[in-house]
Amino acid sequence: MSNWRGIETAPKDGTVFDVWLGDADADEVEFYCGPLSRRSTDWHWHRDRFRPVMGLALPVVTVMPTHWMHRPEPPV
Numbered sequence: 405m406s407n408w409r410g411i412e413t414a415p416k417d418g419t420v421f422d423v424w425l426g427d428a429d430a431d432e433v434e435f436y437c438g439p440l441s442r443r444s445t446d447w448h449w450h451r452d453r454f455r456p457v458m459g460l461a462l463p464v465v466t467v468m469p470t471h472w473m474h475r476p477e478p479p480v
Contacts, residue, residue: 408471416449420457423447423469432467445475 436444446457
């Protein structure tokens, strides 16, 4: 069973979570995810849009995540 949820249900209270960039252009996805992946980590709701935590200095985030999930617990 997948833990991915539709982006419309993502928290907008500053909670940090992982996103899936399913519909984004391949070049934009590689910028946020690296090659061969559509999963990006550490995003949150900021200034009326979803943004990567480390990318707050970017003037415009052009991708829109399609899904989100809570970050996994770190290994023990």
